[in-house]
Amino acid sequence: MSTNTITTQKVNFKVFRFNADEDYLPYYENYTMDITSEEVVLDVLNRIKWDHDGSFSYRRSCRHGICGACAIKVNGRSTLACKESMTTMIEYFGNDITLEPLSTKRAIKDMIIDKADFWEKHAAVTPYLVADIDECPSCENLVSPHDAEELNEADLCIQCGACHYACPVVEINSDFFGPAAFAAAYRFESDIRDNDTGRLTNVNEEKQGVWDCVKCFECAEVCPKDINPIEKITKLHQMAFKKGVAKNNVATRHAVGFLHSIKKHGLLDEGGLVLYSEGPSIVKHIPVALQMFKKGKIVMPWNMPKSDNLDEIQKLIKSSSTVKF
């Protein structure tokens, strides 16, 4: 809009500083700047370097949300610096803004991190098309618009790492592939030209695979390209069942167990679900279950509440089920 007026406000920045070659510990430097409503986070990084301290380091390249180099954390939120307006950040967090690398424990110098784990995970999901393609084709290998839609825009990922370092599981479980790698796996798994046979099994393995996702939606919230990685994670779960590669383990039984429970009661039978999922391993839950029982938190099987009109639910399960396990 041409009528927009540029406004300016004072913002206090607390900026993470660290040089792995010289510093024993990281520290924070404070800068106060007048920020205009037109500036993006990358402008702030540039101004820190150009106006305050030439040694300040960060990754940048395209300035157009395509190269994925400049992702950092603003007040703990993964942010692609060239895309995010300072006005939005001030709206979110007020006038005290903290700038940190995507992962402080992986910091090399200031905003620059060692993204090795990200690229290792990415490489581990066969992030390319596996197909027997004629090396000397006589015409283009066309994909219909309908089939192309199956990718659900997973191909727009710029590997900025925003979701990966926002994922709480990545921080705890070093085997976990993480949301970006899963989105990449989905991008090729959903491509009709692809005929890889191992990828889906690989991303469904315990510890590293989709079943360890905690469903927190942090990845969907931070993605600067609106790729919605958790939607892709959900689809990888579903594909594993549809294509028959889902293994019979505690995670898959936990998903399928809901169906059995709903069929029987309408509602979830909590104890029944744990038993169905864990099998004999249920014994490890006994100490907590006893504590819960003492506090009236366990309903006995013979007292299980049921939904009214259960016959409707059962009929719908019969007619609407699309998967078998």
Next chain:
Amino acid sequence: MKKLKYALFTGCTAKQSTPEQMMSTLAVARKLDIELIELTEASCCGASHLQDYDDFLSLVLNARNIAYAEKHGLTMVTICNTCQLNTAMTKHRLDKNAELKAKVNEKLAEVGLEYKGTSNVIHFLYAIIDDFGLDKIKEMVVRPLSQFNIAPFYGCHNIRPSELHDESHKNKENPYNPTSLDDLIIACGGKNVDYEEKNKCCGFHVELQAPHTAAVLTGNAIAGATDNNADMMVTPCPLCHLKLDTQTKHASEAIGRDVSLPVLHMQQMVGLALGCTPAELGLKHHVTEVNFI
């Protein structure tokens, strides 16, 4: 003000592992003169797990639940963040996609139901804050919780994805800096505690398949609240409550530090401030004892 009336989707835990959540919901509704019509026909929402198995079936079942709220001509209130997510997500997808809605309705027709898209789906927390009003709650407080530092624990599925939250509710909630529960704590006379984990994940959904991850997340949350001088935590989500209340032993082992705090359901906190008795609020049903009453 016109009397507020909603269709209540209780979810499953309110009927089993968190009876206190059901009790306190009804107690608070009585105090605030909010009428709740329980949707006794409703099924489980699938808790994001049925959705991993059979997407279409989970849409049909959730659409059926909403159809019952529509029959009453009422907004549906949920009392569980994950019920809220899956129900609101179903509504979002069906309202945006006429073809999918028709497919779902074809199935619902078999049992004489139809999903129209006429009922909103909101969490009870926001019914209290946005519809009833914080100022009115403040006026009704008879036992201000002024001696207490209370740490809000928002629970993922009420605040993320934020588009879904904002589409379902009257007022926006910033997923990085949420304020609703903080405001409610203040309205009840308490001191709200700010800490890093307040909008983070409790780990509930992977408790069976990834117990270590789940336990660390729970431990971090309680530790974060403790380190910021919280006397107790409060949450609008019964699944978060189950983790924070019953899993402290595993959480402590996982993070190598003993952590334990009393955890109130959002409804219990409001109920206490409004003068409900501990018995009405089911405080005896907590594994980590509520020892300050």
